[in-house]
Amino acid sequence: MLAVLLACPAVWATGVPELLLKAVNETPVIQHKEDINPEIATGRRESQQAHAEHYMVSSANPLATQAGVAILAEGGSAADAIIAAQLVLNLVEPQSSGIGGGGFLIGYDAATQKVQAYDGRETAPGAARSTRFMQGEQAIAFKDAVNSGLSVGTPGLLRMLGQVHAEHGKLEWARLFEPAIELAEQGFEVSPRLHAMLDQNTELRRQAAAAAYFYDEKGLAWPVGHVLKNPAFAQVLRRVAATGPDAFYQGKIAHNIVDAVAGHLVPGDLSLQDLTAYRSIEREPLCAPYKVYVLCGVPPPSSGPLSIIQMMTILSYTPIADLVPGSAGAVHYFSEAGRLAFADRAVYLADPDFVEVPVKALLDPQYLRLRADLIMPRRTIGQAPPGDPIGMLAVRGEDVSPELPSTTHIVAVDSEGSVMSMTSSIESAFGSKIFVDGFLLNNQLTDFSLSDVDAQNRPVANRLEPGKRPRSSMSPMLVLKDGKPYMAIGSPGGASIINFVAKVLVGVLDWDLSLQEAIDLPNFGSRNYATDLEKGTVLRDVADDLRAMGHEVREVDFPSGLQGIRLTPDGLEGGADPRREGVAAGG
Template sequence: MNKKRVLFRSFVLGLAIELGLAFAPGIALAKGPLDPLQKAMVAEDINPEAATGRVQHKVVHAAHFMVTSANPLASEAGLAMLKQGGNAVDALIAAQWVLNLVEPQSSGLGGGAFIVSYDARQHRVRAFDGRETAPAAARSDRFMRGHKAMPFWDAVNSGRSVGTPGVLRALALLHNQQGHLPWKALFAPAIQLAEEGFEVSPRLHALLEQNTALRQQPAAAAYFYQPDGHAWPVGHRLRNPALAQVLRKIAEQGPDAFYTGPIAQDIVDAIAHHPVPGDMTLADLAGYRAVERAPVCTPYKSYELCGMPPPSSGPLAVMQMLKILSHTPIDHYPVDSLMAVHYFAEAGKLAYADRDFYVADPDFVDVPVHAMLDAKYLALRAGLIRADRSIGVAPPGDPAHMLARRGRDDSPEIPSTTHIVVVDAQSNVVSMTSTIESAFGSKIFVDGFLLNNQLTDFSLSNVDAQGKPVANRVEPLKRPRSSMSPMIVLKDGKPFMAIGSPGGSAIINFVAKTLRGVLDRGLDIQQAIDLPNRGSRNRFTELEKNTDLHGLAAGLRAMGHDVREVDFPSGLQGVVFTPQGLEGGADPRREGEAVGG
């Protein structure tokens, strides 16, 4: 790569911002006119799940092992595996199946996952891709009506949105590589809870009560709602014998019991019989494979940041943000000050701009990961940030001479996700984000679990306004881009921190905020998670509603930021290694809990 050309092009892009010019074909910069597709890109960002209040957590300390997940029942299931002699992988798997039951809006058998692990035996970070795939029959105009993208929620609540689920294959691959306890043992907590029932939590009740589309699916309505149409009340004991039966089959027969046979047929039939049918086949399910990929890692100060590579854009964007911010004076200011929030938002704009153009399934498009993390490139990108005013809408850079060939994406990406972190006594670490996409996925309920609507993470349009192909367009057997950001931080080659969050495309900002809180500000993990959420996805500058950041809104607007105060229901889960042992933290914005021993 000609580094001088890369730096020059990035400099010209920065100059174009100041002049309000459109530099490259198809890109109107901050002060220029927006084409229709760009107007769609700056539509109001949507949270995957509604906010349902806060609970207070104190940092949790443990001497040997730790599990932190989005629900206490799931955390306890993982802890039980560790106490039975299992390792971090065993605990993770047991916790996920309980989350499928008690947090059905976010993850489960019908969805996918990205997993990053530290394998203590091999002293290395590994990454496992369980992202859903488009059916073999999928075409790039899947979500188009004529020459326009179809309304987003029409795409979500349909059979067209369902991708081939991958979380089960990914966890089976992970268990085969790193697990310890027998596969069958990992299903026992979820099966017992499904048969005996669990109490509907305040958050689940609130999300069910707010959801209209779920009520319109007869199978889902029969399980989640009372005969009068209201959600089951808080404390109601909800049993799921159908899911218990499915989990028992998978426990005894392995993943093939899900991907072939009667369960697979039920999935295909439910999608085909939806009023807006999809085209998944038995062959799509039988042919699905999880993939182990090389993690993306980069040095950062005295640490090494590692995370899931593409098709996830999350860790790559987080790494860009942190390395860009290292060239700014952000740490000279209090963490929740006007200037700290300004710099953080501006770095986010630059990272999201690159993400929107360049990241997609690496089996289909060239993703310039190394160029995007090049130190000189990021230093020049940081040079675009001004201390006295906002960039506005940032342009992408051109780290690998691809800008003229790539189209602008219009994927809203609002996946409803969950995150789990587990550390065991041998210092094995797993950090997994799993998802069924928007809250309650496609709303299609099969054999006790919900199917994803993951294909709406593809760009709804296959080309941009200039006719250039979008990297993240729908293609047969392709995996949609994601912002899920499971990450592990190393120090001196050993695990130091594991982190991740749900939250759609805002995950990147949630994780970056928390990493900076621990690595750069010296906060404990709970303090870092508790910090008010903030940042920009290269649309608005977003501040978490009803927090101390409210007082910054006027100052940010005076600097040219288009400020929105919004609910930001992140679900951060994290663990930090300290000289005194492990520290665990769970997000107060959801129902999670860190437990250890």
Template sequence: MALVLAALPMALQADPPPDPPPDPEAAVSVSRHTLAEAKKFMVSAANPLATRAGVGILERGGNAVDAAIAVQLVLGLVEPQSSGIGGGGFMLVYDQADQRLTSFDARETAPKRAHYRQFVHQDKVLSWPEAVNSGLSVGVPGLLRGLAEMHKAHGRLPWAVLFEPAISMAEQGFEVSLRLHGLLARSNGLKGSTSASAYFYRDGKALPVGYRLLNLELARVYRQVAQHGADAFYTGEIALAIVDAVGAHDRPGSLSLDDMASYRVIRREPLCTDYRGYTLCGSGPPSSGPLAVMQIMGMLSHTPVLEHAPDSPQAVHYFAEAGKLAYADRDVYVADPDFADVPVKALLHPEYLAQRAAQILPDQAMKKALPGSPPGIDPAEFGLDESAELPSTTHISVVDAQGNAVSMTTSVESAFGNKMLVRGFLLNNQLTDFSLAGVDGKGRPLLNRVEPGKRPRSTMAPMMVFRDGQLHMLIGAPGGTAIINYVAKTLLGVLGYGLDIQQAIELPNRGSRNYGTELEEGTSLSGIVAALKSKGHELKIRPLPSGLQGIVRTKNGWQGGADPRREGLALGR
């Protein structure tokens, strides 16, 4: 295991939060969605306007990659709290013609002048609000480079055509949704932003539902990028505007024009493993999401979880215990693989997962799981990193008529990123996904500390499932560190219990991130509280507003599901 040790100080005074940060989607209500069915193609995205834009591109002869790009560009306009060109993401692309799966890592990177103590002031780690709402939190945006690389490799329609739906909406306006209005009303940080408040508020109040909002600045940016390619964003006046904004903040960051111009997307080998006759695939590190999902599914295969109904006390118990073990490994072993040797194969080895699963007792909950010891790995060499990851993200699933597919998760990190609006788009705060302290409580360096050019650990989990060599399912979700449990729950529902994709998405959310067991508030799981407590579970009943978007193959075509906890839509032809 390669660890580059600098001269690091002793432990800093930084107590990680015992609970995850509050999810800004918590006020969103849940209502039943209808399963979408189609014979040729399917799009599932987090906003109906974006979904319909993707469908329109497919009807014009575009493929799954073309549609996913158009969907994302619209989402950056109508769902700015979750994603946009000021952020980054991970893309899985399946090419049916050569049956090849490609993973694009478009994660943000730390500037070349970044350092592991940049979130430390006078030997004290900055608070979360101080760190997030600052220039220090902004990584080099990777999304546009990712979309451009994906299009160059697999796109069919001209690049500029894919911008047309978003440009039209930005220039003609779109209606503010109930979800966007609610998030604006609850975001004091955005309201206090000198660059963003005038766009999102009128007389100090959040834009009302139904207000027709135009974004002419973003339309101009989109037109420049449509005409001149991604270089128009990473060099020239747009890049200068981003760098100037970050440098002019009261707590400035070190982002430079050279950082922008030198950003590169990395094509990484997809991570794949077997589960009950299926092959699960996803993006690998620096994302911890698919790896942890695969660990959970692998450990559950050694338990009788499927002998119990999905929402029964015993099934939820097994699911939560597997989650504790997977998150314990995640918090120690995963970081940017270009800066650390992440033991992916060891963590997914069947014997290792069987050993981990043996710690799951049928009638007694673990208080807190410890990281495991994969062959050749000593967990004592590593520090525990409980860095928070905020839940504002989005997911897109697309399958076209030829069977090509895209599963893509993108993010600006916190709700509305770091609250800085530049040329009509918000900048990310992804650098707060690094360990802010850089060292653990014993002064040991953490794998996920800030380093120049490094990509912060993520939990984004775009995934695809194959059966007998044929694409079977696409799934992903927003939700910060809870993404792992959301995606694993849905995979278990479809692949284990035989539910349709909509039923699996709508299962009440549950699981453990290794600090108590979480149950979704206001659901049928309230009926199993006593039974779980009798097993020793420390329960946290709270809103868990996932935003799952999934597609599953059927004998007659495709079924699509969209999470009713948000405003997404699955639609096909």
């Protein structure tokens, strides 16, 4: 280990080696998988696992899954199913995603045997400046930034969906809108989760247009089972169905969006030009080997897949595969890998069209082996230092901006074996709270660093700039085996998405769990601060062991919403997170 430390001068600068050297000769506390029944590590409700022979959809709401499955039953493609499901989610899960936001998608086309990645992330308005969220030399309160017109970025979701349909769609574009239009006009029942989120949200009530739709005349959230209709959204969908995404980015809808942002008490500067000029981007997929698999995800400006691949590679140099799920040792190693990945993420990850993102260096196996060697078997690193793979650390500032967990994920597999995995978002719960023509606008600009420099006055890579895409943690991913899709997964959860997806990958690929068993495992991990354990689960039993290793332990709500599908020789295996209302189904 001493040789490793000498080879990594950036680590010496942090003061960590003294602690590391004290632990060189310590031996690990290991609970092996054969020692404990893995069932005790779950403690969750009945499995939601689904099976199908030909096609499948997994999404965050039964109505959205139903819409996607109906499209696949008609001979539609995985891309068609994703679009139909997303439009329904905009209606029934408005707190999480929609056409007022953006997303990322990765897919495998069975005909071409090609993996493709699509970037529909929002962009900063042309008039935006890096001091947007500053008041003098201090950043304004995060809550104030979110709930304002300043937080709204140019929505990208419909442009991305239009591009994906043009390349991979089979059914007519307008057909994909029919399930959402029908639900918007005839109404849908308010779910328990939507009711609860409406009931606890005060900022949404303060926006007149939103309050008129989401609450009754007394300001009370519509009760569970109330039939909610959205004719304004139905009209938007009819226009976009008839003429394509241009109907959203130009004309009446675009004017209404710009006016709503400008008319907020704290106005923003989104313009018609921003909407007209927006383009989604096909980017080179980010793929890396992991044991007998290949992990593929979307590249920056999402930090998610890169950080997950870093974590998985680092964990491959630890004994985690031999440990029981939920044991203190497993949580320790997983959390330490997360610390190291999040340390790099805070410094290097941003929009690659604006700053250099050293993707190759950050994923170099030799570099990650050096990072893995910082992990001690019986002592936490504490706050991990970023690495310095290409000598950029001295000139890069650290971004510590929060990311709030309101996002959604959809996976679809069609009868020809094509696979689509998409994560989409409006950022925080109900986005900016600005409601226009029946849908909510995002607050994604708060995913930029609120300050353009860090405490040492170094420029932050993820600072706000005109036309730039904010860093994301969205992590739609594919796992390939022998060149073919083996699994497609993703999750909501803000920055915790990275931990949620990595946990399931470890569960399936290392612990030989079924997809649903891996999803059901209690959530845990670190974002380079405390070690978080999902509240109310069996992980409480390992909290003291972790504290004895020096971990600052927090037991918190960990609201993942992971959706996934695994492709097996016996058919399709679908998983849905029991923490939300999702369901997987197929035929």
